[in-house]
Amino acid sequence: METHTRRTELTLLGSWDLGAWVTSVLLDGDRVAAATSAGELVLGRWGVDRPEHRVGLGCPVSDLAAHAEGWLVSLESGELALAGPSGAIAGRYPGLGGWRLARCEDGWLSVGRNGSVARLDEGLATRWRHDGDSGWNITCARGLVVTSSMEGSVTCRSADSGEVLWRYAQDLPVYGCAAVSEGFVAGTAEGSLLLLDDDGVLVHRASTPAVREVTAFGPGVLVACVDGTLRAYSARLAEEWRFTTGSWVKSTAVDDSTIAVASADHHLYLLDLQGRELGRHRAGHTVLRTDRSGSDIAAGSADEQLYFLRHTPHVRNHAHA
Numbered sequence: 001m002e003t004h005t006r007r008t009e010l011t012l013l014g015s016w017d018l019g020a021w022v023t024s025v026l027l028d029g030d031r032v033a034a035a036t037s038a039g040e041l042v043l044g045r046w047g048v049d050r051p052e053h054r055v056g057l058g059c060p061v062s063d064l065a066a067h068a069e070g071w072l073v074s075l076e077s078g079e080l081a082l083a084g085p086s087g088a089i090a091g092r093y094p095g096l097g098g099w100r101l102a103r104c105e106d107g108w109l110s111v112g113r114n115g116s117v118a119r120l121d122e123g124l125a126t127r128w129r130h131d132g133d134s135g136w137n138i139t140c141a142r143g144l145v146v147t148s149s150m151e152g153s154v155t156c157r158s159a160d161s162g163e164v165l166w167r168y169a170q171d172l173p174v175y176g177c178a179a180v181s182e183g184f185v186a187g188t189a190e191g192s193l194l195l196l197d198d199d200g201v202l203v204h205r206a207s208t209p210a211v212r213e214v215t216a217f218g219p220g221v222l223v224a225c226v227d228g229t230l231r232a233y234s235a236r237l238a239e240e241w242r243f244t245t246g247s248w249v250k251s252t253a254v255d256d257s258t259i260a261v262a263s264a265d266h267h268l269y270l271l272d273l274q275g276r277e278l279g280r281h282r283a284g285h286t287v288l289r290t291d292r293s294g295s296d297i298a299a300g301s302a303d304e305q306l307y308f309l310r311h312t313p314h315v316r317n318h319a320h321a
Contacts, residue, residue: 009312010270010297013047016108022300027293028066030222034298034306035061040156042072043087046296047308051137055087065108066100074101079184082124093124102138103161104145111147113133119145123297128162135213141179148174154186156200166200176214176276178221182233185221187211193223193237215252218273222259224249232259232275241275253292258311260297262287268299270311281309 005027020231027046030258034051039059044051063074070084072085080097082090095170098112107121117138118129133149140146144165145157154168168186183197188211195204209225216222220234230249231242233237246265249308253260258278261269270279284303 010268010281011310012281013308013310014049016042016044017306018042018051018304018306020304021288021302022304022306023288024061025066025289025291025298025300025306026064026066026071026164026190027291027296027298028295030174030296031066031290032298032306033064033066033071034300035064035073036304041071041083041138042289042306043071043083044217046293046298052221052316053087055083055089057081062097062099063101072101072108072124074098078114078116080110080120080124091124093120093126096120096126096129099135100138101307104140109138109140109145115149116128117145117147117157117161117162129155130162130164132164136175137177138217139177139179141184142198143259144184146177146179146184147187148177148186152188154184154194154196155198156184156198161256168200168202175212176223178214178216180216180221181219182235185214185235185237187214187223187235191225193221193233195235195237202229204237206233206280212248213251215254217254222252224252228263228265228276230271241271243271243275243277245269247286250287251289253290253297255292255294260290260291260292260299262299266301268297268307268309270297275298281307283307 020038024035026033030046041055042051043053060075066070073081074097078098081095102109110118119127133151143159150173152170172189186194191210193206209227213224222232232240245263248264250262259271268281283301288303289300299307
């Protein structure tokens with residue numbers, strides 16, 4: 001008997017009505033953290049009828065990360081907060097937040113839209129903090145920390161000290177950056193991908209529609225463009241496939257077999273790793289953020305719902321004499 005996976009079913013198992021846009025979503029096993037445009041942190045278990053805790057933070061949340069003691073929250077006020085399992089704030093860290101968070105080898109990286117870049121250890125003590133161009137995204141690899149900015153720069157710092165090692169500048173915003181085996185890929189608002197080596201030398205440039213997000217994808221990158229396409233590129237910027245939605249791709253979440261895609265066309269799509277559609281769920285408005293843990297997916301929407309979906313491979317058995 002041979003078993004062949006033929007397609008995947010995407011099933012809606014429930015949702016939470018959170019009363020405001022769901023702007024951030026994070027899964028850690030069966031734990032769920034979400035944030036709303038009303039500045040509320042919502043915590044609970046994936047797929048249950050209602051959240052366990054709802055905590056007002058006083059300002060919008062720009063990013064979330066799972067932490068050993070609960071949840072690390074980056075606030076648009078420029079502050080980081082550590083929320084315990086019940087949402088109680090265990091610590092506040094002024095001047096260290098404001099936009100995106102990233103995991104590094106032994107702690108965390110944080111970038112603020114005001115230009116601050118910081119590295120923190122596991123206990124959230126600051127190892128270093130420096131100012132620079134307004135931040136948009138952050139990544140690290142091989143002892144290097146790279147940020148992209150609205151000013152049109154890509155800046156590389158030493159992960160040990162935060163010292164600027166090189167800066168690549170151009171005229172329009174750089175919205176995304178991701179590490180690949182041959183350096184760092186950045187995506188620009190003018191419509192191009194840049195492959196910079198670890199010394200900041202431009203190795204390759206590829207033309208694209210204007211880029212809104214670049215994320216690591218196996219040995220290459222996934223690139224979300226303003227024309228509604230999600231494109232996969234190799235580490236040397238050869239396009240491998242593209243998938244088109246009805247509007248901007250807002251976020252993606254990848255595991256070892258599928259890609260969840262949140263789109264402004266009101267859909268959550270499920271793709272295989274070759275960019276073929278396996279299933280979709282239609283929300284009442286823009287799907288803003290998605291995350292996953294194994295087969296379980298959470299998707300937050302501007303229709304004020306946090307959706308819980310599960311993907312299940314369908315198999316067809318073929319008996320052979």
